Amino acid sequence: MQKRLLSIIFAALLVSFSSLYSQEKYDSNQSDVTPEWSPEPDRKSRFGDDKKVKDEDAAKPLPKSTNFLVYGATVGSPGSINFNVGYYYKDIVVRASGGRWNPNWWGWQADLGYSFWKTPMIAHSVSVVIGQFEVDPFSPDLGHGGQNQYPTNVNVPGYEHKNPTYEDTIIRSYIAQQNPNLAAVLEYESRDNRKLHLTQRYIGLTYDILMGNFFLQLGGGIGAGDYKNPQLLIQLGYLFDTR
Structure with a gap:
């Protein structure tokens, strides 16, 4: 009877010792497999800073659409x-x-x-x-832009318009009767030097x-x-x- 009691006590101590040893080993392994992504007090993980990093090479601003x-x-x-x-x-x-x-x-x-x-x-x-x-x-053509009378470079009555008026025709006829040479010169000047x-x-x-x-x-x-x-x-x- 006494031997059986000692055997039971020895077995209980052995089981307790095994459980304690297993718990310590588990705690040791648990501390070794801490995940690298777990946050630390400074809000960082082992993969880097959790905060958004600003891009130092900012894109060039677009052209202004106004002002x-x-x-x-x-x-x-x-x-x-x-x-x-x-x-x-x-x-x-x-x-x-x-x-x-x-x-x-x-x-x-x-x-x-x-x-x-x-x-x-x-x-x-x-x-x-x-x-x-x-x-x-x-050398414009008559009627361009609706203009019918073009001035010339001759400031002589009867020869001031490239397209002669009725009054211009009478004056030119009179000058031609009185001095044909003068009429020919004025006619040439009014045509050659017309200005528009x-x-x-x-x-x-x-x-x-x-x-x-x-x-x-x-x-x-x-x-x-x-x-x-x-x-x-x-x-x-x-x-x-x-x-």
């Missing part, structure tokens, strides 16, 4: 070859264009517009324009597009001068900008 200056050159109305300057302020567009190439070949135009669609690369607008121009084409200056003042409505640095303006106008109404208004060119 910028444009300048450049175009061909077309009003001065054939024009210098342009303008400003896009919010939805308002102001622009001036023109050129002067000789005393009788020049033109100017002022625009006030509304930009109804803008992106950093393109701007659409409509503009009310006013302008004036004068040209002196070489076509002028026009106008107001119009245009559609404008600025796509990158490419500029196009297309519209129509009416006014007073040597050209029939309506007139075609067009400019095509290249404009630099400060976007």
Whole structure:
């Protein structure tokens, strides 16, 4: 009986010792397999900082879609070859264009517009324009632009118009009867040195597009001068900008 009791006590101690040893081994292994992704007190893991890292190489900002200056050159109305300057302020567009190439070949135009669609690369607008121009084409044909009487370079009554009036015809006939040589000289001078200056003042409505640095303006106008109404208004060119 005493031996059996000692055997039971010895077995109980052995089981207790085994359980204690197993628990210590489990705790040791548990500390060794801590997952690397578990957060630490400074909010970092072993894979790196959990916070979003800012990109130090930020992308270059896009061009502005408003509040910028444009300048450049175009061909077309009003001065054939024009210098342009303008400003896009919010939805308002102001622009001036023109050129002067000789005393009788020049033109100017002022625009006030509304930009109804803008992106950093393109701007659409409509503009009310006013302008004036004068040209002196070489050897013009009668009736060009609705003008029927072209002035000459001869300030002599009867020879001041390329297309003679009824009064001019009477004066020329009288001079031819009195002095045929003088009549021939005046006739030659009035034809060889005739000068034509076509002028026009106008107001119009245009559609404008600025796509990158490419500029196009297309519209129509009416006014007073040597050209029939309506007139075609067009400019095509290249404009630099400060976007």
